[in-house]
Amino acid sequence: MEAQQLQIHRGLRWLWLGSMAIGVLSDYLFYGKAFGISYPLFVFGLYALFFLQAKQQSQLTFSRDQLFAWLLTVPIVLLALTFFYTTIRYSDY
Secondary structure (H helix, E strand, O other), rough: OOHHHHHHHHHHHHHHHHHHHHHHHHHHOOOOOOOHHHHHHHHEEEEEEEHHHHHHOOOOOHHHHHHHHHHHHHHHHHHHHHHHHHHOOOOOO
């Protein structure tokens, strides 16, 4: 029982550190800057943190029952890439 509590505590510590890293990354990428590549980088970092945490808790599964939930990531990634594309297309280089 105590070993399981230690494992949960260790996992929460990594989640806290990852959340702080995502916060610092967002501050660096967004403060006083246009979206551009910053938005897709932030979204991919956020998804990476989610996947790592879910994998640690062994709750991440790829199954046919969850296909719709996994397909919801497609519009999010496409929206992030749209910010990047429109920033490059309409920039004043």
